[in-house]
Amino acid sequence: MAYGKTVLNVACFYNIAAETHHLPQVAVKAHSTILSTTSRTTLTQTFSNANDYTIEEATYVFPLYEGVSVVRFKATVGDRIIEGVVKEREEAKQEYEAAKDAGFTAALMEQTLEAADVFTTKIGNIPPKSTFQVDIEFIGELKQDLQTEGIRFTLPAELYPRYGNAQVEESDFDQNKSGLEATVDIQLPEGITIKTVQSPSHPIDVSIGNLSTDQDAAPSFSRASATLSKKETNLDTDLVIVITPSKTGEPTALLETHATLPNQRALMASLVPKFALPAETPEIIFVCDRSGSMQSNIPDLKRALNIFLKSLPQGVAFNICSFGSRFSFLWPKSRLYDQKSVDEATRHVATFDANYGGTEMYRPLEATFKQRLHHGYNLEVFLLTDGEIWDEENVFRLINEASEKGNGDLRVFSLGIGSGASTSLVEGVARAGNGFAQFVADGENMDKKVVRMLKASLFPHINNFKLEIDYEGAGGESDDFELIDAASTVVDFESEKSEKPKKATISLFDTSAKIDDAPPPEVKPLPTFAEQPYLQTPSSIPPLFPGSRSTVYVLLNEGAPHKNIKSVALTAPSKYGELRLEIPVTDVGRGTTLHQLAARKECRELEEGRGFISRAPDADGKTGAARFGPVWDKIIQREAVHLGLRYQVANKWCSFVAIEKMPDGTEFKAGSTHEKAEGSLYSDGYPLGSARGGAAGGGIRKAKAAKGFGFGGLSFRSKSLVVGSAPPPPPAPAPAARFTPSAVDAICTRGYEMPSQSQPVLFGAAAAPPAPKPSLFGGGGGLFGQRSGGGLFGGFGSKGSSNKGSAFESSASMPASDALFGAAPSPALAPQPTGASPALFGRSASPPGSTKRVGIQSSSPPVAAAPPAANAFSFGSFAPQAEAAEVSAPSSSPLETLTALQRFDGSWGWTANLERITGVTFEDAKSAAPSIADDALPTALAIAYFRTKLADDADVWELMVGKAEAWLASKGINAEVAVEAVAKLIK
Known part of the structure; x- marks a missing residue:
């Protein structure tokens, strides 16, 4: 991605007056297949490294539609093809870093922690004069377009800046010379014909009768293919295609047997409801985004509001809230809809402009919920926004809590306005608020859409829909049925099954008691759950609205009956009578699509603070969050990780990692010692993490600041990968670091902490998680411990490089701020040790002329790199659980170093300093204690060193060791x- 004049938030790179170059984007291709109401897309992005040197890491950011399930990730670098595998987020990151540091081709794809529709991809070790290609395959549900009553498919083209804690602006980008080649094939069920295929966003060519992949097949009006009118088109807006079939929203229920997992089935029920009930007269509040990012969308916002105002029925009360970095209401309380109030509101809307500053959504929504009328009125909230914020999680939590407190009398609908509206925010708000979301592209007609949303808000509140599964008995007759209801399913906490021994009475005055030898606090493991036979997602079926598609999934696990399923039924009571719809089930055979869609939907529910286990009570009637408090977040994470691993779908806590095989054809294993074979992808034939002698640098890797590489966000339009290039100025004295308002604005954060002198590194890689425990959804799961080390962003920029453009004041004399993005701290942040100065991941500096490294451009002089000691450590030579950064220098005493390396929970991770102090390698430790888990070995070794080498300091380390022993015990390991x-x- 090119960064020209200004900063784009999503990439978090800051260029100052340095010359920039681009890795040209050779091609971007997207092929999508629409099957009824789901889509499967393969996105292929190809880049070229025309340089004469290897690029050690390339990072770019790209958007995907919220809720899609990424099911395949493949990278091709030169002639090497590497397939991705889903792993726990930190484990995937560690494996990627270890492989990259060892000189192997590796790739990593992660969902950003702040938004579910933004992903980051890294490619490690790109050889010179080569191309590299990334293939991402994802599946997703299609939205029902209320304007056309058709099926709406969206391919995001832009990654717009989003408002966070730092003020940022959108950059100017060079036009992508390759453009986008997009093809959408449409295959509807036999008997349903395609009436129209159109795009409100771009000119397209449509062929009815055949697919692009099968031109020789007999023509059918159930098939069509659409392509952009120009073969190569530069997209500056999202590509939207709307398909209108002859029949819309026909109820369907599909049953899939998993292709590889035994006794595992998935059920999907989908429909666009068509039923009528008397309208109600609620209170309606329109919450309108008037922040600066809405400048081009204000006309659409005014048009939508005017339609709403003119369509409100008599008897409703309404109000208008405008928000940005501040917010205001038209009236202190909602007023009854009459001529006077609607005229006043219309005059108010005419004054709208994008003049409310930044986008802060939490406070206006909070105020909206607090000042509702309550007197016999249900509350319907309409959020109209471009959704360009990062603080989604708190907004979702606020709406979840308001919905629960409202006992079903509150709903939130959301309308995403303009191309680039955050699908994650707009869809997530509607889910949390039991409403639904719609989107309007730039200039797209919206009148029907807005009116139908308003009609839905007048629909009676029916919140207790249930799903029944009807099993087939002998002779095809119904045998029995199962009612799926998370709220009535009692969760069995297996960790509390065992009987606890009766505790002895403790004397308040025990002369034999040794106060200093009091045992450490008990470390309790996370509670485990019995596997449930059914997992329905969403666990609480949202209200059904006429014209808006609703889809429910059920994962049938080992404990579910292995009978044929005849039909499913949706039922709900209402004051107007029982509502019911029975849908026959079609068996689609073996596959993984429905399972992966279901798993991704449940993961999204968990990410947003809901999900099956959030609603299921224990034997005492308490739900998980009320029972376990802060620990509940870890339990939620464990369950999401289990689903991601079991069904191989990426989510907030699971990432794709792809690593090429070792020269002998075996899988790469972090921590093993190996070198690249001759004829490898690397220009010098040496692993990038190794030190070499010679005239080029005598074993010292070139200082990372010499030539910085900044890879930014990437979109189809022009956001190609950026390589900054500038000769290094001579070292300069480092002024004292100062935080200023402008300094905070200078760095593109999304609400992360800023570093301090006592915090050279904040976030990053971590030790591998402990052994998984039984999961609610079957299989393993476990608590993923606290992470330590790494840079401010952990995944962005270059680790160990001189990353410029810091959170401090920018000036010609300003030094590089390495610690911000993961390198060893600069003099401005922390004192520099004498002698060896291990870089992040323990790597030494590279000699001039060797491989280049992704970094941050700056006009500031770099900090000179210290030469490595003779025992400079390489990441590839120690355990897979290696820490992301060394938190103390080799010159520190062993006691100080081990103290600094200990985590809050009492454990240690395997680091270069631990190995240096103890003199024990990971391989030796594993050989001596093969039965001990890898992540427990460093903790046992640290305790052993304390006892054998630092016995005289026992009064200093005894509490640390006590905590460490308790941590080992919590893992089921005998510490002694x-x-x-x-x-x-230990010698």
């Missing part, structure tokens, strides 16, 4: 056995 096994290795 583990410590004794490794203690003999």
